[in-house]
Amino acid sequence: MIEFRNVWKTYTDGTEAVKNFSLSINSGEIVTLIGPSGCGKTSSLKMINRLIEPTAGSIYINNQDIKDFNIHELRWNIGYVLQEIALFPHLSVGENISVVPEMKKWKRKRMMQRSEELLDMVGLEPSTYMNRMPYELSGGQQQRIGVIRALAADPDIILMDEPFSALDPISREQLQTDIRQLQQEIEKTIVFVTHDMDEAMAIGDRVCLMEDGEIIQYDTPQQLILNPKNQFVKDFIGERKSPWHTAVDVIAKSADDRVITESFFDTGHIPEHGLFAVCDDDGRYLGAVQNGESTAIMTLENDMPLIKASEIMHENQQDFFPVLKREKMIGILNHEQIVSFLKEREVQKNGGAHDE
Numbered sequence: 001m002i003e004f005r006n007v008w009k010t011y012t013d014g015t016e017a018v019k020n021f022s023l024s025i026n027s028g029e030i031v032t033l034i035g036p037s038g039c040g041k042t043s044s045l046k047m048i049n050r051l052i053e054p055t056a057g058s059i060y061i062n063n064q065d066i067k068d069f070n071i072h073e074l075r076w077n078i079g080y081v082l083q084e085i086a087l088f089p090h091l092s093v094g095e096n097i098s099v100v101p102e103m104k105k106w107k108r109k110r111m112m113q114r115s116e117e118l119l120d121m122v123g124l125e126p127s128t129y130m131n132r133m134p135y136e137l138s139g140g141q142q143q144r145i146g147v148i149r150a151l152a153a154d155p156d157i158i159l160m161d162e163p164f165s166a167l168d169p170i171s172r173e174q175l176q177t178d179i180r181q182l183q184q185e186i187e188k189t190i191v192f193v194t195h196d197m198d199e200a201m202a203i204g205d206r207v208c209l210m211e212d213g214e215i216i217q218y219d220t221p222q223q224l225i226l227n228p229k230n231q232f233v234k235d236f237i238g239e240r241k242s243p244w245h246t247a248v249d250v251i252a253k254s255a256d257d258r259v260i261t262e263s264f265f266d267t268g269h270i271p272e273h274g275l276f277a278v279c280d281d282d283g284r285y286l287g288a289v290q291n292g293e294s295t296a297i298m299t300l301e302n303d304m305p306l307i308k309a310s311e312i313m314h315e316n317q318q319d320f321f322p323v324l325k326r327e328k329m330i331g332i333l334n335h336e337q338i339v340s341f342l343k344e345r346e347v348q349k350n351g352g353a354h355d356e
Contacts, residue, residue, distance in 0.1 A: 001029075005057055006022055007044075008054060009043050033191065046161075050071055080159045082163065083161060087146060092132065093130055093132050093145055096134070101152050114154075160191070249323055259277050261280070277332070302330055
């Protein structure tokens with residue numbers, strides 16, 4: 001979807017902001033860029049929509065060099081959310097959302113329908129908020145409008161430059177959750193710059209950790225915790241190396257012996273004993289059967305930290321917990337696996353020595 005190929009950015013004062021930057025971002029993926037101040041993360045982001053131009057190298061979107069796009073069409077297809085919310089103060093909420101669709105000459109009815117749809121999506125009642133002015137909104141509400149304004153013209157790519165850093169901790173955490181949930185509905189490609197490692201790990205499917213304009217490690221949050229490339233990564237991640245912060249999909253095991261497919265379920269040959277997950281032929285989780293009867297059980301999201309998953313598992317006694325990634329079942333987790341994982345991590349921590 002987005003590919004950087006050997007990109008460099010040197011400013012006129014000689015500052016090398018980005019050095020030999022090569023990175024691929026898949027369609028529908030959230031990638032977070034993080035690192036110390038001045039590491040080049042915002043420069044990298046701004047090159048995607050050509051707010052700044054690379055000094056060398058190329059950037060591709062869907063295998064087409066971005067220099068070959070009409071710059072207006074390029075930017076219309078890329079939503080942009082800033083730290084400074086920058087809603088137009090003299091425009092209502094509905095008018096703010098419709099800025100880009102209006103530039104693209106959408107019909108008024110279509111713009112209204114899109115605005116209502118987006119407000120519903122972020123939990124703001126259209127009849128209440130459509131005609132409000134920005135000054136009548138809280139900081140968190142304004143930032144939600146900023147996000148959906150970037151989505152209004154249905155772009156394929158969303159760029160977010162530290163969009164939540166000015167918010168209070170409660171609003172910020174809620175918006176981080178909103179972005180993850182929203183992504184499951186809209187499946188856009190999101191590039192998200194942040195200086196907060198907790199935020200990067202909570203939001204990103206993959207995290208790009210930078211230093212002095214270079215990529216130090218580009219990996220899933222789980223792998224950054226479990227397999228940091230060097231001491232800089234270890235130091236930057238800090239206390240997150242606790243095994244309790246590991247995402248459950250690192251620990252989950254294959255579930256073949258605990259899954260029956262929908263087609264098998266339809267034959268009526270349902271196992272009479274034990275707990276089984278039911279999935280369709282594409283692996284989407286449909287429900288569960290226990291001792292031959294349909295039942296409702298708790299599931300775990302793949303990126304949920306182990307500490308949160310263990311609380312859910314303690315409150316809900318069942319043989320195993322399906323681990324889901326965007327509705328697809330990728331494995332199961334049970335208490336025995338958690339004990340084994342924690343023991344293994346303790347052995348690693350002690351240099352491989354076992355107590356006899």
